[in-house]
Amino acid sequence: MRDRILAYGLPIFVAVAVVGFWEWAVGAFEVSPFVLPTPSAIATAVVTEWSSLAASAWVTIRITIVAFVLALVFGVAWAVIFAQSRTIERALFPYAVTLQVTPVVAIAPLILIWVGLDNAERAVLILATIVAFFPILANTTLGLRSADRGLHELFDLYGASRLQRLTRLQFPAALPYILAGMKISGGLALIGTVVAEFAAGSGTSTGLAWVIYESGFNLRIAKAFAALALLSAIGIAIYAALSLLERQLLKRWHESATSVE
Amino acid sequence: MLLTFDHVTKRFPSGVEALKDANFAVADGEFVSLVGPSGCGKSTALRLIAGLTAPNTGAVKWAGTPPTLGFVFQDAALMPWATVEKNVRLPLELQRMEEAKIRDRVGEALNLVGLEAFARSYPRELSGGMRMRASIARALAADPKVLLMDEPFAALDELTRERLNDELRALWAGKNLTIVFVTHSIYESVYLSSRILVMSPRPGRVVADIAMDDPRARDPEFRATQIYGERCREVRAALKMREDT
Numbered sequence: 001m002r003d004r005i006l007a008y009g010l011p012i013f014v015a016v017a018v019v020g021f022w023e024w025a026v027g028a029f030e031v032s033p034f035v036l037p038t039p040s041a042i043a044t045a046v047v048t049e050w051s052s053l054a055a056s057a058w059v060t061i062r063i064t065i066v067a068f069v070l071a072l073v074f075g076v077a078w079a080v081i082f083a084q085s086r087t088i089e090r091a092l093f094p095y096a097v098t099l100q101v102t103p104v105v106a107i108a109p110l111i112l113i114w115v116g117l118d119n120a121e122r123a124v125l126i127l128a129t130i131v132a133f134f135p136i137l138a139n140t141t142l143g144l145r146s147a148d149r150g151l152h153e154l155f156d157l158y159g160a161s162r163l164q165r166l167t168r169l170q171f172p173a174a175l176p177y178i179l180a181g182m183k184i185s186g187g188l189a190l191i192g193t194v195v196a197e198f199a200a201g202s203g204t205s206t207g208l209a210w211v212i213y214e215s216g217f218n219l220r221i222a223k224a225f226a227a228l229a230l231l232s233a234i235g236i237a238i239y240a241a242l243s244l245l246e247r248q249l250l251k252r253w254h255e256s257a258t259s260v261e
Numbered sequence: 262m263l264l265t266f267d268h269v270t271k272r273f274p275s276g277v278e279a280l281k282d283a284n285f286a287v288a289d290g291e292f293v294s295l296v297g298p299s300g301c302g303k304s305t306a307l308r309l310i311a312g313l314t315a316p317n318t319g320a321v322k323w324a325g326t327p328p329t330l331g332f333v334f335q336d337a338a339l340m341p342w343a344t345v346e347k348n349v350r351l352p353l354e355l356q357r358m359e360e361a362k363i364r365d366r367v368g369e370a371l372n373l374v375g376l377e378a379f380a381r382s383y384p385r386e387l388s389g390g391m392r393m394r395a396s397i398a399r400a401l402a403a404d405p406k407v408l409l410m411d412e413p414f415a416a417l418d419e420l421t422r423e424r425l426n427d428e429l430r431a432l433w434a435g436k437n438l439t440i441v442f443v444t445h446s447i448y449e450s451v452y453l454s455s456r457i458l459v460m461s462p463r464p465g466r467v468v469a470d471i472a473m474d475d476p477r478a479r480d481p482e483f484r485a486t487q488i489y490g491e492r493c494r495e496v497r498a499a500l501k502m503r504e505d506t
Contacts, residue, residue, distance in 0.1 A: 150338030153313050157332050158355040158403070168351070172342040253342045253383045 037222040042229060045222035053211065053223075057230050060193055060207040063121065064234070067128035068189040072182065074129070075136025083144040083170060084162075093141075100134035104192060108199035124196040124207070131192030132185040139181030143174025176254050179246040186238040194231065208234075262286040262324060263407070263439060264310065269319035270464075271305050279305040281464035282319070287441060292433050292476055294442045294450035294457045296496060302465030303443040307332075307409045310441060331400030333410040337392040339384040345395045346371070346380040352403045370398040373432065390421040397429070407439045414449065426452055427481060434477045447500070451492045452476075452484060459499040469499035 019039045025031070026038045033041060046053065078096070082089040104127050112123045147169050155165050197209035208227045215224035250256060264287040271280040279302035287293050295303045308314045309321050311332055339348045349370055353363045371377050374394040384392055393413055400408060414422040430453055433440055444450050450457050455476050459469035473492065483489050 148338055150334035150336065151340060153308075153311075153334070154332065154338060154352070154399075155355065156313055157311055157330065158352045160355045164355055168355075169340070172340065175342070253385060255385070 034219055034221050037225055041222045042225040045220075045226040046229065049223050049226060053208075053226060053230060056206055056208045056211045056227065057234065059121075060190075060197075060209070060231070061234060063125050063128060063207065064190045064193045064238070067125055067132055067193060068182075068186055068238075070125075070129045071132035071136055071185050071189060075133050075181070075185070076140050076178065078137050079140035079144055079174075080166065082141045083166070089141070096134060096137055099130060104131050104195055105199045108196055112200040120197075120200055123200045124193060127196035127200065128189050128192030131195070132189035135181040135184040135188065136178070137181075139177040139184075140174055143177025144170045146177065147173035176246075176250055176256060179242070179249065183239065183242045183246065186242050187235060190231070190235050190238060263289045263328075264324070264441075265322045266306070266309075267320045267322060269306075269309065269316045269321060271302065271309060271314070272317050278464035280309075280316075281466055283466050285458055285467045285470065287439060290437060290439055292430075292440045292442065292453060292455045294444055294454040295460060296444060296447060296450045296457055296500070297460030297465060298462050298500070299445060301460045301462050303445075303460055304335075304411050306460075306465070307411050307441065307443055310407075311409055328406035329403055331403055331405035331408045333393075333396050333400045333408065333413045335411045335413070336416060337384070337389075337396040339392060339395055339399075341384050344381050344383055345376060345387070345398075348384070348395055349399045349402050352399060356403070366402050366404065367398075370402040373401060374398045374428070388421075389417050390425060393417065393425060394428075397432075401432075405438070407441065408433075410440065410442045412443055412445065415445070422449070423481070429453065430476055430479065447493050447496045448484075451489060451496060452479070457496055459496060468502070469496075471495060471499070 022036075023038050023040060026033075026036055037045075078092075082093070107130075108123070108127055111126050112120065115122045115126065144166075151169055151173075152165075155169055160168070193207065194209040197207045198213065208231050211227040212224045215221065215227065266283050266285050269280055269283045270278065272278050283302075283306065295306060297303050305314070309316055311330055312321075312327070339345075340351070343351075346367060349367045350363055353366060358366075368377070371380055374397055376391065376394050376398060379387060379391065379395075384395070387395065396413070414425055417425065426449060429440075432438070442450070442453060451473070453476060455473055457469075457471040457473065458467045459471065460466065461468045471492070474488075
């Protein structure tokens with residue numbers, strides 16, 4: 001109980017202290033609101049600008065979720081193909097790595113040209129998917145291979161088909177790995193969406209990243225901070241949701257999900 | 262003879278020879294222990310019997326069609342994400358048996374190893390001995406004629422091991438079952454077996470074939486008898502003899 005209070009209480013205490021100091025310091029040192037608005041001004045901006053912020057947030061959330069789901073589907077599918085044959089994996093894995101290490105900002109203009117300049121949202125979606133895809137692929141590939149050797153031999157002994165082995169042995173064994181990959185990818189999908197929007201979204205895009213960009217130009221710094229706060233909130237929500245999913249799916253059988261007591 | 266190893270040699274891709282010119286036979290209804298030092302190819306012999314790997318030269322022959330096999334792996338090898346019941350069901354489901362029959366068989370197998378009350382537990386909630394019981398139940402569920410066991414009790418504490426030894430012997434005595442049991446424990450082999458095959462260090466060959474009295478007549482007191490001690494000495498001598506040469 002005491003531990004729980006500390007676990008939740010301490011971060012909240014830190015937040016209150018930092019926000020309080022920030023509010024006080026901006027006034028005390030007469031910081032220009034164009035450089036750093038007070039927390040209360042940001043909170044006010046969230047309320048007064050809510051309709052435009054919420055619309056933009058929804059665009060960002062939608063792209064992030066779709067990119068995440070696409071990354072999950074492609075990542076797992078590609079990993080399943082890898083798991084069927086070492087030769088295929090050897091042939092293709094370097095390209096997956098190449099895709100991962102090439103900076104998304106650098107390929108953004110190309111993607112934008114390919115999908116058409118008036119399809120900025122689709123370009124952002126593709127870029128965010130590329131960014132989020134690799135952790136799922138790498139973790140799932142590893143996970144599909146992590147099943148116990150004795151269990152593999154048991155499946156051999158009873159003449160299991162490839163499909164039976166995949167669905168009844170390799171997938172369950174890979175689940176903790178896939179979930180760990182999903183936690184990383186969830187955050188990356190959001191980052192990918194924001195970065196891609198900065199890089200490719202000029203003009204037609206309407207997500208939160210663009211709000212930050214635009215508000216900066218218009219010197220509406222409080223609104224930019226409000227958009228930033230919403231982005232953080234979205235990121236936290238994604239992480240919390242995926243952690244909850246992980247705990248629910250693994251709690252009965254996997255060491256990682258067992259509470260330390 | 263139910264099963265014959267005819268000049269079997271097995272080399273791994275690395276070039277290491279696990280078995281070299283191994284010859285032995287197992288008769289129907291026997292409890293045969295393969296005893297030998299670590300890495301002498303005993304586990305490889307079991308895998309060859311199970312058809313999980315093939316010999317480089319020689320042949321593993323069955324009298325007639327190969328019988329149904331059960332395999333108990335060294336460290337239980339249970340699926341951690343599935344309950345005991347689901348683990349025991351696995352071989353039957355892989356063979357696409359009908360549901361009513363599966364339920365009967367699984368119930369019977371769990372009953373046989375005394376795990377009915379833990380059908381819905383997950384492996385991590387069980388002790389090592391109970392996990393091994395679940396593994397044995399899984400092997401028995403397919404109703405095998407031949408049970409292959411790869412050092413099943415090696416990781417258990419002494420008391421649990423002795424209890425499971427008794428249970429296994431009772432199980433074998435109560436069924437028409439042939440068991441090939443791999444162990445590095447001299448005591449365990451003498452206590453359980455109707456025949457002991459002593460293997461040389463790698464590359465493994467059978468260097469002694471020691472026939473025992475009927476294990477059905479034994480009880481835990483057997484461990485205190487003179488004949489038990491003599492048998493242990495005999496097996497140890499056969500193991501030692503190879504080390505010296």
